[in-house]
Amino acid sequence: MTTTSAIDDAAAPSRTSKSGRANGKVRRSAQSRRAARTGALLVSPAMIFVLVFVLFPLGFAVYISLTNWPLIGSYHYVGVSNYSELVHDSDFLQSITFTLLYTVIVTPAIFIVGYGLAALLRANRAGAKLFRTAFFLPYVIGLTTVSYMFEIELQPTSGGVDFLLSKLGLASASKTWTVHYGSALLAVCVIVTWFASGMTMLILTGGMQGISRDVYEAAEVDGATWWDKEWRITLPLLRRSIALSLVISIIGSFLAFNQFYILASNNPKLQTVVEWIYSTAFAKFEVGYATAGAMFLVVIVAAITALQLVLLRNTEE
Amino acid sequence: MMTSVATPPMSRYVEKPPRPKRGSGFWAYMTAGVALAIVFIVPIVWSVLRSFQPERLSSSAPQSADFTQMSLTNYSSVSHGTYNILQNLANSLIASIGTAVLAAVIAGLAGYGLAKFKFRGSGIVFSVILVGMMIPFQVILTPLYIELSRLHLINSLLGLVLVYTTYNLPFCVFIMRNSFAAVPNEMMESARVDGAGMFYTLTHVVRPLVVPGLATAAMYAFLMAWTDLLEAMTFIQTNSVLTLPPRLYNITTSTYGALNTSYLASGIVISMIPCVILYLSLQRYYVQGLVSGAVKG
Secondary structure, eight states: OHHHHHHHHHTHHHHHHHHTGGGHHHHHHHHHHHHHHHHHHHHHHHHHHHIIIIIHHHHHHHHHTTBTOBSSSOOOBOTTHHHHHHTTOHHHHHHHHHHHHHHHHHHHHHHHHHHHHHHHHTTOOTTHHHHHHHHHHHHHHOHHHHHHHHHHHTSTTTSHHHHHHHHTTSSOTTOOTTTSHHHHHHHHHHHHHHHHHHHHHHHHHHHHTTSOHHHHHHHHHTTOOHHHHIIIIIHHHTHHHHHHHHHHHHHHHHTOOHHHHHHSTTOGGGOOHHHHHHHHHHTSOBHHHHHHHHHHHHHHHHHHHHHHHHHHHHTOO | OHHHHHHHHHHHHHHOOOOOOOSHHHHHHHHHHHHHHHHHHHHHHHHHHHTTSOHHHHTSSTTTTOOSSOOSHHHHHHSSSTTOOHHHHHHHHHHHHHHHHHHHHHHHHHHHHHHHOOOTTHHHHHHHHHHHHHSOGGGGHHHHHHHHHHTTOTTOHHHHHHHHHHHHHHHHHHHHHHHHHTSOHHHHHHHHHTTOOHHHIIIIIIHHHHHHHHHHHHHHHHHHHHHOOHHHHHHOOOTTTOOHHHHHHHHHHTTTTSOOHHHHHHHHHHHHHHHHHHHHHSHHHHHHHHHHHHHHO
């Protein structure tokens, strides 16, 4: 019902502004008031959703983080004691350090592979479309399913990874990948790079298509090498796409959960911040404390996003 | 005379298409492309083959590459008995389709409002949606849980759909706003001048132009809901209400410590199917939506 009446109002303002000019100011402002009401009505469902399920919980989170909220039962206000406790909580600090380490390793890996894939297909030669489809396929399947796939393949002796490596003579056939810190981290980083580089490829491809062939041709005339062209033309002109792909990877890594929860939950040293929040709130039932930890993540993620918005606005041509 | 003689060779020179070069560079490109495509596709094909492998082979050492004895046993065991996942598959479909429809409708309305109406506060609306983009659900999992439990929406697919819809809205509203902004005002106006009612205009003139955007929004919302693990396992605790991803996790951990490879392998393939079908059939929208939504967002 709302929709239909909104649609009727839609073209009214533009029509009166042209053909109904003689009707004078009063009528036009009534029309524009009506349009304003319709516009507000149209966006209100979306607004309600964001208010109820994002902004309200966000404010609520600040409140919860100042209490000793258990999952069930009574609670009371504890001030900032959750926060001061967090600073000395070695589990929490380790989850932050680990998440940072993971981000620092996996972000450049995804970027370099994604850039390589985009550069390979840039000229749109025969088969490029097919290759692009193939490179993006892991991303389409989703990280949860991909993690399950590799949960099977990383099994000692029966998994495909050990099978392949032993056939290539690179490792013994019974490596327990997910138990040891180093090998588990390595395995997850390789898997996530395999999973996400297609996404970076697509973002960079979008940027590369905006660079005119003429720029490269002019550089070739001046005797530029392949490396010169990448370094002096492609990279500077791709600033926006590069910043975007990096921000997506960084935020994604900060919020990592599925891959470690599925592949390495048996090793507490490989606990990400989101895993810490989840287990503190829903296994230890310390909801207030877990929420205080989550507020750190809110600040970090919001800062990265805000930085992205500012940076991208400034580099806009 | 002069022009007719002079023009053809000129234009032929200009329009001459560049001849594709197939030198050593091309073959290096082909080799690299094929090799990489193998790296990206083989693990997926491998895991599809896995799902047809009997448990006895998939969990034992030397025959891990033995795909000679294929059977459908795994699929029949996940559709009967203790590890029946048919109910969870249905739950996943309900949650994902519900999210796709709701997100597309709400984002469609909001996109229309933001693109075609000037109203006070539209800037605020857009900022609120941007804030929504900055706050990932992972960081407000605990207040959301408490809120949903007060609303009696824990253990409910409806609750899950509402949360999924919210976290898809920023991206979907963005896509829809761009779609509606691309519809020329003159077009809607001239349809009206020609005597078309607004409803007719929307369904016959505007619709073809915004359908790609709607398809993109709905597809992204569907895929997000379909592949979600954390929200589903937080907000739903009963096996019979769980969606597929957390149910698969429970299956793998409930078989006495040892990974039940064959159940999981068939669950993986079932989870992949809608993703791959949507991607291959709507690839153009997929990529466009991703690039436009991401680059401008």
